[in-house]
């Protein structure tokens with residue numbers, strides 16, 4: 001059974017511990033407080049003081065535990081929220097990435113798609129020569145590194161898709177298997193220079209800025225630009241930009 005005096009002493013201590021009472025114990029304001037133990041006790045001052053010391057110690061421990069409880073609850077809730085939100089955070093950089101290409105004014109939405117990497121054909125290439133997939137990967141890595149230095153290969157004062165396409169063309173190992181392509185579609189304001197590479201006897205268009213913009217899951221134009229890219233507007237512009245190739 002809880003001692004009534006103890007309950008009063010503890011309540012008194014808790015109120016001061018939690019800031020609900022701003023007076024020191026046994027101050028003159030205590031006489032009007034219902035939780036003042038001397039209203040109920042005939043014990044000596046020494047006994048009452050000892051009881052209050054114990055009560056204040058208990059109140060301190062209780063407050064600490066309550067605080068720990070709040071923190072534990074907060075950590076659990078934060079963990080649960082993180083559990084649900086983290087997949088979205090982890091997916092977002094490569095699922096949808098908005099990048100402004102200065103050459104076309106617009107902010108474009110990149111869409112993640114799987115890289116059509118054919119391991120069987122890769123093996124056959126390894127037997128004969130370096131595969132186009134490997135060459136593309138290496139060249140995109142080089143172009144990404146060079147673009148970070150903001151080169152201006154055509155002297156127009158800008159670093160944009162022209163510089164990227166020229167650099168990709170310049171560093172692609174097989175010169176007759178790469179082109180510089182222009183796509184100028186006035187209905188969508190799409191005006192972009194990029195590259196085409198020969199893969200398995202077919203030409204595929206490729207975004208030379210893919211790696212530079214953190215897109216490592218795909219580099220094909222159709223995957224990256226989606227509906228805004230209409231390949232029927234593609235034009236081989238290699239001859240026009242050849243003079244910038246070193």
Ligand SMILES: [Ca+2]
Pocket residue numbers: 151152153154155156157158159160162163
């Ligand atoms: Ca330039």
